Amino acid sequence: MATPPQGPGAPLPAGTRAPDFALSSTPGRTVSLADFRGRPVILAFYPADWSPVCGDQMALYNEILPEFERYHAQLLGISVDGVWCHTAFARDRKLHFPLLADFEPKGAVARRYGAYREGDGFSERALFVVDGDGIVRWSYVSPVDVNPGADGILRALEPLAGASAPA
Amino acid sequence: MSKRAAAAALTLPVGERDHAQGPTEAPVTLVEYGDYECPHCGRAYPIVKQLRQRLGRRLRFVFRNFPLRESHPHAQHAAEAAEAAGAQGKFWEMHDRLFERQFALDDDYLIEYAGDLGLDAARVGRELAAGTYAPRVREDFRSGVTSGVNGTPTFFINGVRYDESWDLEPLVAALEQAAKR
Numbered sequence: 001m002a003t004p005p006q007g008p009g010a011p012l013p014a015g016t017r018a019p020d021f022a023l024s025s026t027p028g029r030t031v032s033l034a035d036f037r038g039r040p041v042i043l044a045f046y047p048a049d050w051s052p053v054c055g056d057q058m059a060l061y062n063e064i065l066p067e068f069e070r071y072h073a074q075l076l077g078i079s080v081d082g083v084w085c086h087t088a089f090a091r092d093r094k095l096h097f098p099l100l101a102d103f104e105p106k107g108a109v110a111r112r113y114g115a116y117r118e119g120d121g122f123s124e125r126a127l128f129v130v131d132g133d134g135i136v137r138w139s140y141v142s143p144v145d146v147n148p149g150a151d152g153i154l155r156a157l158e159p160l161a162g163a164s165a166p167a
Numbered sequence: 168m169s170k171r172a173a174a175a176a177l178t179l180p181v182g183e184r185d186h187a188q189g190p191t192e193a194p195v196t197l198v199e200y201g202d203y204e205c206p207h208c209g210r211a212y213p214i215v216k217q218l219r220q221r222l223g224r225r226l227r228f229v230f231r232n233f234p235l236r237e238s239h240p241h242a243q244h245a246a247e248a249a250e251a252a253g254a255q256g257k258f259w260e261m262h263d264r265l266f267e268r269q270f271a272l273d274d275d276y277l278i279e280y281a282g283d284l285g286l287d288a289a290r291v292g293r294e295l296a297a298g299t300y301a302p303r304v305r306e307d308f309r310s311g312v313t314s315g316v317n318g319t320p321t322f323f324i325n326g327v328r329y330d331e332s333w334d335l336e337p338l339v340a341a342l343e344q345a346a347k348r
Contacts, residue, residue: 056318063235064312094237146330149317151175 011114011126011139018043018130019112023100024083031076031098033134040073040137040160042153043128045115047144049081049089049099057125057147062095064150071157073129076100080107080122115141129156175315175328181229186258188219189227194346198229198323200311203246203265204239204272205319212266214335221339225346230262232307233319241272243304248277250300251291252284260284 012018018041022032033041046057058077061068068075077099081089086099102109107123110116115126127148129138138156142148181187181196199215201208219228232249234242245265252261264280265272274295282288294300311321315328322329322338324345331337 059235059238060318062237067309067312096237147317149175149315150312151178151315154313 011124011128011141012112012136013139014137016136018128018134018136019109020134021109021112023078023102023109025098025100026087027083029098031100033130036074037134038132040071040132040157041130042068042073042075042157043078043113043126043130044075045078045102045110045113045123045126045128047117047120047122047125048079049085058089058095058099059093060147061150062093062097065096067150067154068157071154071161073157073160078102078109078123080110113139117144127153129153129160131160174330175317177310177323177326178313179310180326181227185229185231186253186262187227187229188259190224191227193227194225194348195222195342196227196229196325197342198231198326200231200233200307200314200316200319200321200323202232202234202239202242202319203249204242204269205235206269207318208320209266209269211320211333212263214333214338217335218339218342222342222346226342231311232304233311233316233321234304234308235319243301244274244277244295245272246304246307247295247298247300248281248291250303251294252281252286254294254300255286255290257284257286261286 018033020033022030025031044061061075065075075097077097080102082103083101086101090099102123107116110123113126113128115124117124125142125144125148127140128136131137137160138152140148140152177198181198215228219226232246234246236243249258249261249265252258261280261284264284268276277295278288278292281291322333324341329341331341
């Protein structure tokens with residue numbers, strides 16, 4: 001029997017169409033990738049709410065939001081946690097961007113992006129920058145215990161800025 | 168391109184604009200991106216002092232601001248206060264005071280510390296209110312973001328992000344290694 005890939009997997013590479021999805025961000029709100037057509041989207045898959053390392057990564061991105069906004073980019077955090085968990089986590093950390101629940105079927109979106117850890121039951125620490133036409137322009141999987149920072153994201157956003165170059 | 172090509176590296180080279188301790192021609196430059204209200208940076212503060220003693224004139228230490236404003240409500244003004252003190256020639260004295268008094272960083276305290284250090288405290292107060300050094304702090308922060316700062320403190324040794332333990336011994340070993348190259 002073939003064993004599923006473990007550790008840093010193979011994320012969808014640059015040039016592929018980003019699979020659309022619709023996931024709950026709060027008990028009453030659904031967010032889909034297509035909602036942001038025309039703007040760059042940063043998809044930040046992370047293993048779990050509350051683990052201290054994840055908190056650091058999402059807290060860091062929360063501080064960096066103004067830098068992402070200079071490129072008119074929308075940041076979406078995605079994990080297999082449910083909406084109630086996300087709501088509590090976002091409130092505790094004062095996050096100003098949506099956390100999406102890849103909860104049912106569990107990890108389905110992460111799988112489609114090549115960012116799911118089968119044996120662990122949660123997603124990789126994987127980053128995707130999707131352009132305004134819905135094409136993946138950059139992807140990166142970090143070792144699961146290493147916060148990847150935001151330098152790669154910003155380098156990927158720069159060439160997408162085009163007419164809307166940062167102020 | 169699906170992988171980062173190389174380890175994260177400083178996008179803003181150390182230069183005239185920086186606050187530095189140690190000789191310009193030192194073989195090793197350690198840059199810290201830090202936040203005066205961050206408890207981890209508070210723990211790193213005496214470690215940096217010790218390794219400066221250990222390395223002596225072989226080390227240049229540079230501190231840049233990376234205030235996590237959402238997590239630490241006083242971090243931004245504390246950073247600006249250090250810059251304001253720097254404008255009056257006492258950046259490092261204020262830097263030390265802020266880390267030693269991490270638990271008391273309200274504006275009133277920041278102004279009090281300026282007075283204790285013999286600075287024009289009223290001027291520091293005005294500059295805090297006006298955000299005089301906010302752009303400078305923002306410039307530090309942005310340079311950190313583009314350099315791959317992934318939390319506070321983040322250290323760079325000769326321009327390359329250091330991802331290992333910053334306890335005294337491992338950090339000294341890494342600096343000694345860099346000094347030999």
